[in-house]
Amino acid sequence: MQLSKWSGSALGRLWGWGQRSGMRLGGSPTQTNQYNPIQIGEHEDWVHVSAGNEHSFGIREDDLGRRTLWAWGQRQHGRLGLGALSAGAGSEVITRVGTGTNWLYVSAGHEHSAGIRGTGTSGHLYTWGNGLNGGLGINPVPSSNNAPVRIATNISDWTRVSAGNGFALALRANGQLFSWGNNGSARTGQNSVTGNTPVPTQVGTASNWRYISAGSLHSLAINANGELWSWGSNSQSRTGHDTTSSNTTEPRRVGTASGWESVSAGTNHSIAIRAGSLYGMRSNSNGRLGDGTTTQRLVPTAVVFAED
Numbered sequence: 001m002q003l004s005k006w007s008g009s010a011l012g013r014l015w016g017w018g019q020r021s022g023m024r025l026g027g028s029p030t031q032t033n034q035y036n037p038i039q040i041g042e043h044e045d046w047v048h049v050s051a052g053n054e055h056s057f058g059i060r061e062d063d064l065g066r067r068t069l070w071a072w073g074q075r076q077h078g079r080l081g082l083g084a085l086s087a088g089a090g091s092e093v094i095t096r097v098g099t100g101t102n103w104l105y106v107s108a109g110h111e112h113s114a115g116i117r118g119t120g121t122s123g124h125l126y127t128w129g130n131g132l133n134g135g136l137g138i139n140p141v142p143s144s145n146n147a148p149v150r151i152a153t154n155i156s157d158w159t160r161v162s163a164g165n166g167f168a169l170a171l172r173a174n175g176q177l178f179s180w181g182n183n184g185s186a187r188t189g190q191n192s193v194t195g196n197t198p199v200p201t202q203v204g205t206a207s208n209w210r211y212i213s214a215g216s217l218h219s220l221a222i223n224a225n226g227e228l229w230s231w232g233s234n235s236q237s238r239t240g241h242d243t244t245s246s247n248t249t250e251p252r253r254v255g256t257a258s259g260w261e262s263v264s265a266g267t268n269h270s271i272a273i274r275a276g277s278l279y280g281m282r283s284n285s286n287g288r289l290g291d292g293t294t295t296q297r298l299v300p301t302a303v304v305f306a307e308d
Helices: none
Strands: 002-004 015-018 034-039 046-051 055-061 067-074 090-096 103-108 112-119 122-130 144-151 158-163 167-172 177-181 197-202 209-214 218-223 228-232 248-253 260-265 269-274 277-282 297-302
Touching: 055 103, 055 112, 067 103, 103 158, 112 158, 112 167, 122 167, 158 209, 167 209, 209 260, 218 260, 218 269, 228 269
Parallel strands: 046 103
Antiparallel strands: 002 046, 015 034, 046 055, 055 067, 067 090, 103 112, 112 122, 122 144, 122 158, 158 167, 167 177, 177 197, 209 218, 218 228, 228 248, 260 269, 269 277, 277 297
16 A cells, blocks of 8 residues: 655654554554554655555655655565565564665565666666565566665566566556556456566557556456556456456556546455545445444445544
8 A cells, every 4th residue: 555745745743553563664663552543753744655565665755855765663574675685574663675765656566676766757767675476577577675776677667566476567658557466366467468577568559547456366457537547457356347257457447437536456456536425345344434333335336424
């Protein structure tokens, strides 16, 4: 999941909550699980943050506009990019990743990570962490990388990236969508591919994509027309196509509504925003969709908030 603000005037403090094990919250070694948001550290210059399975990243911007990447959590498989691969080791506190000062975007996946470095709103694409099934976008496929490595070196206009479970999605400035990695359950959207996709490969021929989110076994995207599209595992209707059978092997439009603004694909459910309203779909066990029920939602369903 990603949250970001792009203007220098939108700098802020970093907050976290939830399970502390694996150093997920980036606090002190004595920190316990947190049931309410707590401030992490004292810095007030955070512009972007992304939480993965057991690790997280943030980007800070100083007064000179330099953007640095910081990480915390479990570092197994090198997912933090801090140069350590040992199992069980972690970063108790927020630690700077490398010396780069031009990070634009970062995404924490399940056991790997991806980011963009450049100027303005686009740049070069980097990956690190677990390379199993081609999740790092490098061929020959490495078992892992413990520091950011530039991939797809012939392309320098990447604008957004989203790391999922063993795979990833990325957008170029021209609106083209690319994917790579584990294609189990058709999560990469490569309709003609039966195996894994080891390097970034364009998904379809459309060039009007503007928002992406890679989940565990499925993917979601929004195009310039505000239409919501999905592909991958349809178990419990992850893709929102009003069915629980078969995989969706290429991007397929979800319903007929437009005006979708953002979307986030999780492990067993998805959340999206349209016209200022929140929608949820798929598994609703443990109340994960926030609609006051545990009823499974096969299509995007509006979340009605209880009054204070």
